Amino acid sequence: xxxxxxxxxxxxxxxxxxxxxxxxIFFTIQTHSFxxxxxxxxxxxxxxxxxxxxxxxxxxxxxxxxxxxxxxENNQLRNMLTNLNVKDTxxxxxxLDSTSFSGDYYFRSATVxxxxxxxxxxxxxxxxxxxxxxxxxxxxxxxxxxxxxxxRVNDHFSRVISILNSRSKINAQLSxxxxxxxxxxxxxxxxxVQLVDVPRQAPLEKGDTIITGGRSLIxxxxxxxxxxxxxSLDPTQSYYTINIDLFNDMTNIGYVYIxxxxxxxxxxxxxxxxx
Amino acid sequence: xxxxxxxxxxxxxxxxARFIGLIFLQVLVLNNINFxxxxxxxxxxxxxxxxxxxxxxxxxxxxxxxxxISIDLFxxxxxIHATACLVTAFIRPQFLRFSFGISYDHQTLRLSAxxxxxxxxxxxxxxxxHHFILFSLEMFSFSHILLILKKTxxxxxxxxxxxxxSLSLFSKKYx
Numbered sequence: 490x491x492x493x494x495x496x497x498x499x500x501x502x503x504x505x506x507x508x509x510x511x512x513x514i515f516f517t518i519q520t521h522s523f524x525x526x527x528x529x530x531x532x533x534x535x536x537x538x539x540x541x542x543x544x545x546x547x548x549x550x551x552x553x554x555x556x557x558x559x560x561x562e563n564n565q566l567r568n569m570l571t572n573l574n575v576k577d578t579x580x581x582x583x584x585l586d587s588t589s590f591s592g593d594y595y596f597r598s599a600t601v602x603x604x605x606x607x608x609x610x611x612x613x614x615x616x617x618x619x620x621x622x623x624x625x626x627x628x629x630x631x632x633x634x635x636x637x638x639x640x641r642v643n644d645h646f647s648r649v650i651s652i653l654n655s656r657s658k659i660n661a662q663l664s665x666x667x668x669x670x671x672x673x674x675x676x677x678x679x680x681x682v683q684l685v686d687v688p689r690q691a692p693l694e695k696g697d698t699i700i701t702g703g704r705s706l707i708x709x710x711x712x713x714x715x716x717x718x719x720x721s722l723d724p725t726q727s728y729y730t731i732n733i734d735l736f737n738d739m740t741n742i743g744y745v746y747i748x749x750x751x752x753x754x755x756x757x758x759x760x761x762x763x764x
Numbered sequence: 765x766x767x768x769x770x771x772x773x774x775x776x777x778x779x780x781a782r783f784i785g786l787i788f789l790q791v792l793v794l795n796n797i798n799f800x801x802x803x804x805x806x807x808x809x810x811x812x813x814x815x816x817x818x819x820x821x822x823x824x825x826x827x828x829x830x831x832x833i834s835i836d837l838f839x840x841x842x843x844i845h846a847t848a849c850l851v852t853a854f855i856r857p858q859f860l861r862f863s864f865g866i867s868y869d870h871q872t873l874r875l876s877a878x879x880x881x882x883x884x885x886x887x888x889x890x891x892x893x894h895h896f897i898l899f900s901l902e903m904f905s906f907s908h909i910l911l912i913l914k915k916t917x918x919x920x921x922x923x924x925x926x927x928x929x930s931l932s933l934f935s936k937k938y939x
Binding site for chain 2: 501502505506509510512513514515516517518519520521535536539540544603605606607608609610612614648659675678740751
């Protein structure tokens with residue numbers, strides 16, 4: 490017994506090192522498995538609070554740009570409003586928000602208080618949480634395009650998986666035709682993402698618009714994403730890999746909208762019946 | 765008060781201040797630089813470089829882990845900074861002996877009083893090992909080895925420059 494204690498005391502530094510190393514590698518591996526990073530996240534009280542505080546200063550630097558974006562959006566909405574005739578507005582009343590999408594979606598606004606884009610797996614933190622009705626799997630967009638999907642939520646903050654994340658995979662399609670693929674990121678340029686698995690038959694041209702596909706329960710169909718920058722066939726020669734210039738500037742986001750699919754549970758329970 | 769005790773408590777105080785100050789500097793300022801898209805300096809590592817050389821080893825390992833995990837909390841990066849800090853803190857004595865030799869063995873080492881070459885080799889080795897572990901764990905795949913090396917070298921050089929700048933800025937040599 491005495492010898493065991495002596496051994497422990499003599500090697501206490503090595504043992505401490507191995508223990509801590511195991512713990513930190515455990516945390517690392519957890520973040521690399523999708524939706525599993527439970528312990529270490531910036532959506533907690535302390536880090537969220539500090540980011541929120543720092544963001545109060547930073548917002549002032551970008552006020553001009555945010556105002557311009559809001560003006561643009563107002564302009565667009567006003568144009569749409571004047572083009573609607575009276576008959577349509579009656580129908581629109583049944584929807585909670587946003588006239589351009591089929592199905593019922595509810596929009597909330599939030600501020601981005603932390604934004605990463607220089608790593609392989611990037612996350613954002615926003616200043617709305619469970620108290621404000623946010624839940625995981627809600628979509629996050631700006632007026633220009635999509636940003637990501639809510640991943641973890643606590644009382645007042647949420648963490649969003651950015652589309653600039655190697656584990657993000659979002660359904661997207663061409664706006665001209667209905668050919669669709671998956672939106673992924675190769676980790677290089679924060680303003681260029683890739684659309685893969687688009688069938689060869691799709692008529693592609695530079696500058697074509699890419700929109701969300703509406704095959705998931707997260708984003709409504711028809712939200713803008715970006716325009717085609719260039720494209721090439723993959724090694725099997727049957728699918729396109731398309732580089733897309735994002736409409737959003739991912740390095741400067743500011744304010745976002747969070748989309749809730751109101752009918753989600755209903756649709757999910759319907760889909761579960763099959764299984 | 766006993767002069768030795770004053771010295772001790774001032775060293776503890778300055779280390780605590782450095783610990784907190786460097787975390788804030790890192791997450792609020794330096795993580796937003798993104799020079800050329802992906803190059804960020806990791807100056808918080810200065811804490812591990814400067815931590816008193818003859819102090820309690822267990823406490824140092826624990827502090828290095830805490831420092832790393834705090835940065836991870838802010839960056840949503842799991843445990844990559846914690847691992848990198850912990851490993852470099854663990855092998856620091858070997859690098860100190862390699863770079864400074866006899867003055868480290870005799871416990872008379874003061875970083876500001878060492879020759880420039882020895883100081884550079886110590887800081888270079890520590891920073892490069894830290895960054896290499898950091899970026900390998902961030903990518904987590906061997907197919908990205910070129911990107912890992914590129915990021916290690918560029919970010920490493922950036923960090924080393926900032927380390928030297930802050931060392932000369934806060935050096936206690938009065939002339």
